[in-house]
Amino acid sequence: MSTAIRTRIVKIGNSQGIRIPKLLLEQSGLNAEVEVEVEGDCLVIRPAPRQRAGWEDAFIAMAEHQDDSLLDGLSTLDGLSTTEWDDAEWDW
Secondary structure, rough: OOOOOOOOOOOOOOOOOOOOHEEEEEEHHHOOEEEEEEEOOOEEEEOOOOEEEEEEEHHHHHHHHOOOOOOEEEEEOOEEEEEEEHHHHHHO
């Protein structure tokens, strides 16, 4: 069962905000960065998605399908392996 607590909108500098009671934060599991979105006449607050979420699984899948090679070929410059981009863009 959800808990409803009445609070006020307060001025914070040039913005406005609300204080979220500890009880609601504990029940929701919110603890860091969040997204705030308008849905109809409601503000929805949800955990912000993690940066780069799912990248590890995508890299594993790429390796399994042998789709993890460089887009441009390797060349050798003074015994160093370089890419075509390195050869064109960098002054060695």
